[in-house]
Amino acid sequence: MGFNAPNFVGIRLSPQFQDVALELKSARLYKFALPFKHPLDLKHTTLHQRDGLILILTDTAGHVGLGEISPLPGFSRETIETAIYKTTMLVDRMINFGELTAHHHSRRTTSWENRTAPSVVHFGVETALLSLLANARKISLGAMLYGSSSNKIPINGIIRSSLSDWVPEADFLVSEGYKTLKIKVGKINPFLEAQGIQEVREFVGPDIEIRLDANRSWDLETGIQFGQAIQSANVAYIEEPIQNPAELPRFYDECGVHFAFDETLHRIIDPTISFGSYTGLKALVLKPTLIGCTARFIALVNQAQEQDILSVISSSYESDVGLAALAQLAASIGGDSVAVGLDTRSALTAGTTKTPSSIQNGWMPVRTLTTQDLDLSYSELLYEN
Numbered sequence: 001m002g003f004n005a006p007n008f009v010g011i012r013l014s015p016q017f018q019d020v021a022l023e024l025k026s027a028r029l030y031k032f033a034l035p036f037k038h039p040l041d042l043k044h045t046t047l048h049q050r051d052g053l054i055l056i057l058t059d060t061a062g063h064v065g066l067g068e069i070s071p072l073p074g075f076s077r078e079t080i081e082t083a084i085y086k087t088t089m090l091v092d093r094m095i096n097f098g099e100l101t102a103h104h105h106s107r108r109t110t111s112w113e114n115r116t117a118p119s120v121v122h123f124g125v126e127t128a129l130l131s132l133l134a135n136a137r138k139i140s141l142g143a144m145l146y147g148s149s150s151n152k153i154p155i156n157g158i159i160r161s162s163l164s165d166w167v168p169e170a171d172f173l174v175s176e177g178y179k180t181l182k183i184k185v186g187k188i189n190p191f192l193e194a195q196g197i198q199e200v201r202e203f204v205g206p207d208i209e210i211r212l213d214a215n216r217s218w219d220l221e222t223g224i225q226f227g228q229a230i231q232s233a234n235v236a237y238i239e240e241p242i243q244n245p246a247e248l249p250r251f252y253d254e255c256g257v258h259f260a261f262d263e264t265l266h267r268i269i270d271p272t273i274s275f276g277s278y279t280g281l282k283a284l285v286l287k288p289t290l291i292g293c294t295a296r297f298i299a300l301v302n303q304a305q306e307q308d309i310l311s312v313i314s315s316s317y318e319s320d321v322g323l324a325a326l327a328q329l330a331a332s333i334g335g336d337s338v339a340v341g342l343d344t345r346s347a348l349t350a351g352t353t354k355t356p357s358s359i360q361n362g363w364m365p366v367r368t369l370t371t372q373d374l375d376l377s378y379s380e381l382l383y384e385n
Contacts, residue, residue, distance in 0.1 A: 022133060023060040027091045029383035030054045030376055031084065034319060035349045044074035050317050051080045053087060054352055054379065055128045056371060064371055065132025068289075068322035068352075069124030075266075075290055075316065076120050086121040088383050095385045122293040127325050130294065131368075140368055141325060142332030145298065149331045152363045154339040156182040156211065163188060163196045170200045170208075177361030180209040180339035185226075185238070186217025194229035201233040209339070212238040216263065220247045227255025237282040240264065252280025260285050260312070265300065275307055283310035285341070288326060290316055301333055310334070314341035320353035324369050327357070331366040350378050 033049050040047040052070025059065075069087055071078045078086065127141070134144040143149040157178030159169045170181055183200070185193045201210060212235055218226065223242040237258040242251055245264045252259060260283035261275075275281050284304050291297045304311045313330040315323060323342055330340045342364060345356050354375045357364055 022129065024057060024095055025060045026058045027095055027383070027385050028056045028381060029084075029087060029091065030056075030379040031080070031382050032319060032352055032376070032379040034351065034378055036347055037349050038347070040317070040347065042072075042074050047073065050319065050348060052319060052322070053080075053083060053124065053382075054319070054321050054374075054376070055087065055091070055124055057128045057132050059132060059136065061136065063132055063136040065128040065130070065135060066321050066325075066369055066371075066374075067124040067126070067128025067131065068318055068325065069121055070289065070316070070318055070322060071120050072290065072316045077292075078119055078121060083119075083121050084382060086119070087125060090121065090125050091383070091385060119292050120289050123289050123291070123297070126294045131325065135368065135370075140328045140331070140366070142328040142330070142366075145329070146332035148335075149328065150336040150366065151331070152336060152365050153327055153330045153334070153342075154179060154336060155343050155359050155362055155364050156180050156339050156341045157362065158341070158343060159183045159200075163192060166196050166200050167203050170204055173362075174204055174208060177363070179207075179362055180211065180236075182211045182213060182341070184215075185212050186214040186241075190218065190222055190226040191229060194226055197230045197233050197235065201235075206234070210235045211260075212241075213262070214238055214241045216240045216243045218242050220244065220251060223251050224254040227251065227257040231256060239283075239285055248281070249277070249279040258282035260310075262287075262314075266290055275303060275309060281309055283312050285312045285314050287314050287316050288329065289318060289322065297329075310338055312338060312340055315344045317344045317347065319348070320345065320351040320356050321369060321374075323357065324353075324367060327364060327366045328368070351375065352379065 031053055033051050035049045036047060052068060055067040055069060057065040069083050071080055071083050131141050134141045140149050157173035157180065159166055159181060161169045166183065173181060218241060220242050235257060237260045239260045239262045241259055242248065248259050258280050261281065262285040265284060284300060286297065286300060288297045301311045311333050313326055313333065315326055323345060326342055334340065343359060345351060352375060353369065353373045357367065
């Protein structure tokens, strides 16, 4: 049964793809469980394995599209059980009836609060549909959406160590070819951390970009004091420095350090919001699977581009399938000039492909996966139609 994919996902593709209808033949849904090398401590839980779903769609011509649906406990709206139920319901309707109710994300006839909340299920199913459409035309997912793509993307080198090891770890990452470093702050005394940032800057020199992530650790006063203490370190931006996002423009006015949105984006229901009132906003750190649907994600990227704000793609510990899709999006949005946060595969002992993408000299290759690339030994088949 056929249906128009662009209309289903509620986005506008390039003119040559707008009227292309997919003729779906079959679908398979697998559940995977991938162990972490070390327990992953999140705000509200500790994970010992990453659970998620892989959706494989096939059209009548034999082309394949892959999507990943992996709720992150404590952050996603769905549990894995809810995701399984919602995904099978959506796929049943696609295969058996050839139609789905469009989410109409690009329209403003009603407020976002009165619509069904976007979910990780929507993003995974839509990614599978769009990648099927792209693969049938021998073009990458990102290039189909944005018109061009690089064949590799720069990666953030993440400094995860304690303060005393920041400089040695920065030294190692720079020697490995990373040009952008990201340091988690807000864990100990902010003035000691500020001194540590200064030491890292002095060591790596002026040509290495430094980004910080505070995860809303400070009140406004402490955040301003920290910002003032690192002014001369020339950091690119700090993600979510303070607890109240409404006070971020004042934070910037007082210390001159640019900031980025991360958690704040998950509370912005309307993706057409103007970010112009947020003086000092430098970047949107976008976790597509938490944003919850392709149309909402694309709307946020478009807003950022119109206002000269960086779009920095970041992962939520997806498997190889999800990371491959995120890399394709990053390769078309930021190309080879914006470092992204996709170095999370190293936290897992296994994956969903035979050969995971490796990071070499601070770069990740961009690839399009086929079913021949998959390794489903840590997965079980839940659904087939």
